[in-house]
Amino acid sequence: MFLVQAQPLPNKIPSKNIQNEGIIPDAPKQVSQKIVEEKKMDSLPSKTNRYGLRVGIDLYKLTRVLYDSNYKGIEFVGDYRLTKKYYLAAEIGNENKTTDDERLNFTTKGSYLKVGFDYNGYENWLNMENIIAVGLRYGASTFSQELNSYKIYNANRYFGEVPVLVSGEKFNGLSASWIEVVAGVKAKVINNVYLGFSLRLNRLVSNHKPNNFDNLYIPGFNRTYNGDFGVGVNYTITYFIPLYKKKVSPKK
Amino acid sequence: MKKILLLLVLSLFSFSACEKDDVCDANTSTTPRLVIQFYDITNTMVLKNLTNLKVIGEGMSEGIVFNGNGNMVSIPLKTTQNTTSYSFILNYGSVSYSNEDKITFNYTRENLFVSRACGFKTIFSLDATNPYSHTDAIISDLLWIKDIRVEKNNIDTENETHVKIYF
Numbered sequence: 484m485f486l487v488q489a490q491p492l493p494n495k496i497p498s499k500n501i502q503n504e505g506i507i508p509d510a511p512k513q514v515s516q517k518i519v520e521e522k523k524m525d526s527l528p529s530k531t532n533r534y535g536l537r538v539g540i541d542l543y544k545l546t547r548v549l550y551d552s553n554y555k556g557i558e559f560v561g562d563y564r565l566t567k568k569y570y571l572a573a574e575i576g577n578e579n580k581t582t583d584d585e586r587l588n589f590t591t592k593g594s595y596l597k598v599g600f601d602y603n604g605y606e607n608w609l610n611m612e613n614i615i616a617v618g619l620r621y622g623a624s625t626f627s628q629e630l631n632s633y634k635i636y637n638a639n640r641y642f643g644e645v646p647v648l649v650s651g652e653k654f655n656g657l658s659a660s661w662i663e664v665v666a667g668v669k670a671k672v673i674n675n676v677y678l679g680f681s682l683r684l685n686r687l688v689s690n691h692k693p694n695n696f697d698n699l700y701i702p703g704f705n706r707t708y709n710g711d712f713g714v715g716v717n718y719t720i721t722y723f724i725p726l727y728k729k730k731v732s733p734k735k
Numbered sequence: 736m737k738k739i740l741l742l743l744v745l746s747l748f749s750f751s752a753c754e755k756d757d758v759c760d761a762n763t764s765t766t767p768r769l770v771i772q773f774y775d776i777t778n779t780m781v782l783k784n785l786t787n788l789k790v791i792g793e794g795m796s797e798g799i800v801f802n803g804n805g806n807m808v809s810i811p812l813k814t815t816q817n818t819t820s821y822s823f824i825l826n827y828g829s830v831s832y833s834n835e836d837k838i839t840f841n842y843t844r845e846n847l848f849v850s851r852a853c854g855f856k857t858i859f860s861l862d863a864t865n866p867y868s869h870t871d872a873i874i875s876d877l878l879w880i881k882d883i884r885v886e887k888n889n890i891d892t893e894n895e896t897h898v899k900i901y902f
Contacts, residue, residue: 586854635846636765636853639811641792641799646815648846648855695848708851 530609531728534564537677539721544576553581556702560679560719562601567731570601572618572665574717578702586634587699593626595703597663612723613670614679620663622685624703628654630696654693659701661685661713675723685713759853766856767893768809769840776881776901782806783902789827793820793837798827809893814857817842822872825879825902834879835872841865842890859890861897 541558548555558576565571574597581590599620605613630650637645667681685704690711692698700706705713759765775783784806791798792810799810812819820839826832841862846855861867866885871878882901890897 584851587851633846634854635814635857636759636849636855637811637814637857638761638765639768641795641811642813642815697848697851699851 531730532564532567533612533723533725533728535724535726537562537564537721537723539677539679539719541574541576541717541719543716543718544578553583555579558717560717560721565600567729568603570603570614570616570618571598572601572620573598574620574703576703580700580702581631582700582706586636588631588633589696589699590629590631591626591698591700591702592629593624593657593702595622595624595626595701597622597703599663599665601665601667611671613668614677615668616665618665618667620665620683621660622663622703623658623660624701625656625658626698626702627657628693628696628698628700630654652696654696657691657693657698659690659698659704660688661701661704662688663715669719669721675725677719677721677723679717679719679721681717681719683715683717685715687711687713757852759850763849763853764856764892765849765853766811766814767858767890768811769859769890769898770809770893770896771807771898771900772896773806774899774901779901785825787825787827787829789822789824791822791824793822798824807896812840812842812859812890814844817844823880823900834876835874836878836880837870837872838880838883839868839870841867861885861888861890863888867898 538561544556556578562570562572597620601616601618605615635645669679789798842859887897
């Protein structure tokens with residue numbers, strides 16, 4: 484649906500009248516917007532848009548491994564430019580995190596994949612290629628949890644506080660899926676290298692919980708104890724591999 | 736398009752359930768105590784009030800219950816062992832009328848996950864064939880408890896009576 488709407492249809496057609504005739508049956512609203520945009524661009528020199536694949540890595544997870552001994556994780560990111568404003572985007576990662584809480588200590592291990600799109604709302608000047616985008620992802624994770632130790636809650640401490648119990652019980656074959664709303668920026672720092680930052684809000688769609696425990700942390704989703712919500716960030720460095728160019732021809 | 740996204744973000748948040756999850760809520764059902772009610776042995780349907788009952792766990796210096804009258808006590812069971820012994824002292828403080836009986840409860844335990852904030856709770860199941868043993872104290876002074884009946888073997892909530900004691 485999104486792809487059809489976003490096709491830069493008017494670019495190849497020089498005459499305004501023909502444009503309208505040709506496009507009205509499909510999406511009349513879009514067409515009128517395009518015309519307005521092109522009028523604004525009248526004075527700009529011609530420019531080309533580069534299309535291609537951008538791949539990279541999440542620096543946030545990479546650096547967290549250095550200072551957080553309870554965390555091991557990696558995330559690869561990638562996007563592919565489909566149209567002028569739309570990018571197919573995906574993240575794939577693996578996490579191994581030990582959560583040490585007051586009453587629980589558990590280790591979550593697993594992989595995740597997020598697939599969706601980004602919409603670049605930023606109108607670049609000349610040959611700039613920066614991105615200020617909003618996007619959506621569908622995320623899914625498969626993982627296991629190991630309960631390392633726990634405490635019994637006893638409101639009546641007549642016999643004293645119960646010591647920490649060592650468990651070691653393992654819960655395998657767990658899974659969860661979620662929808663993620665993404666807001667992010669990517670700035671070109673040198674030639675084809677971009678630095679990016681994104682903020683993510685997640686909402687669980689499905690959550691396959693173990694018996695007698697809970698999925699308090701889901702790889703890729705983050706901690707789950709704020710209801711069904713999660714938040715996440717990533718801080719990426721990416722390399723753009725240009726595949727082809729499209730000329731953005733100014734009107735007349 | 737932007738409007739659609741904005742709408743999505745808003746709808747995501749509208750479903751937000753604000754859970755205070757850092758402190759274990761006092762209303763959460765956690766490790767239950769054993770609930771005992773006292774009945775009249777001469778008229779087994781009628782609750783009977785105790786006078787100055789003191790219930791004290793074996794090896795403990797302080798008692799759980801020590802005050803005026805009542806016909807119900809809730810006592811914690813040990814979550815680290817399968818037996819818990821209590822001394823039930825009637826007319827505590829009176830030199831001539833005080834009487835001490837000892838009851839040992841035998842049970843099995845199960846630890847259940849509650850939540851991140853509460854951790855786990857222990858629920859108990861009184862032994863089906865030998866749920867308790869009832870003996871006199873070291874100083875033999877006859878048993879003041881005449882009969883003990885287990886109403887509920889499974890102790891998983893405090894909202895019900897598990898054991899009835901007749902005297």
